[in-house]
Amino acid sequence: MTAVAQADSRGPERTRQRLIDEACRLFAMHSFAGTSLQMIADNLGVTKAAIYHHFKTRDDILTAVIQPAIEELRGIITTAQAQRTPAGRADAMLSGLVDLTVKHRALIAMIGTDPGVTSALESHPDIVDLFRRPAELMTLDDTPAAEINAVAALAGIATTASSPILQHHESSVLRECLIAVGRRILGIRGRRA
Structure with a gap:
């Protein structure tokens, strides 16, 4: 597998981890209830649809965080x-x-x-x-x-x-x-x- 192919195959994992990390940071700042999927998307500069590609709900993100x-x-x-x-x-x-x-x-x-x-x-x-x-x-x-x-x-x-x-x-x-x-x-x- 070429280096480019390896980088592409890890892209979704990196994106998912960025979502988890940002959600954790926002949960700590604004509370779980005070953090929306839109806030996470806005802070990462992605669409809400990009989040839905990895997680269906905020609860799914919380589960991934812990x-x-x-x-x-x-x-x-x-x-x-x-x-x-x-x-x-x-x-x-x-x-x-x-x-x-x-x-x-x-x-x-x-x-x-x-x-x-x-x-x-x-x-x-x-x-x-x-x-x-x-x-x-x-x-x-x-x-x-x-x-x-x-x-x-x-x-x-x-x-x-x-x-x-x-x-x-x-x-x-x-x-x-x-x-x-x-x-x-x-x-x-x-x-x-």
């Missing part, structure tokens, strides 16, 4: 589930989730703070179920305290990692601190190096 993080979350859950003990599962889930959250700070902020995103995702039962799994895996026993600790750790991770106040911190520092705090909340010891 899909990479969803796939990563599935892998983290699988790894956590494979651990032998409740503490091992909780620690693996915590560590993986912190990595995911730090990597996708803006996306996590959007998912956690935009009611339009929450509402749109409710129409995807598989995603709703997936979002419940981290709390389940981080709950060490059947007590209310363990469940509350798991949810507090999750909320704290998402809120802290996406806070504009902390954006100046290196990802590695943020990661280390979030894991330490999460372990304290959950009442688990860290893994030995």
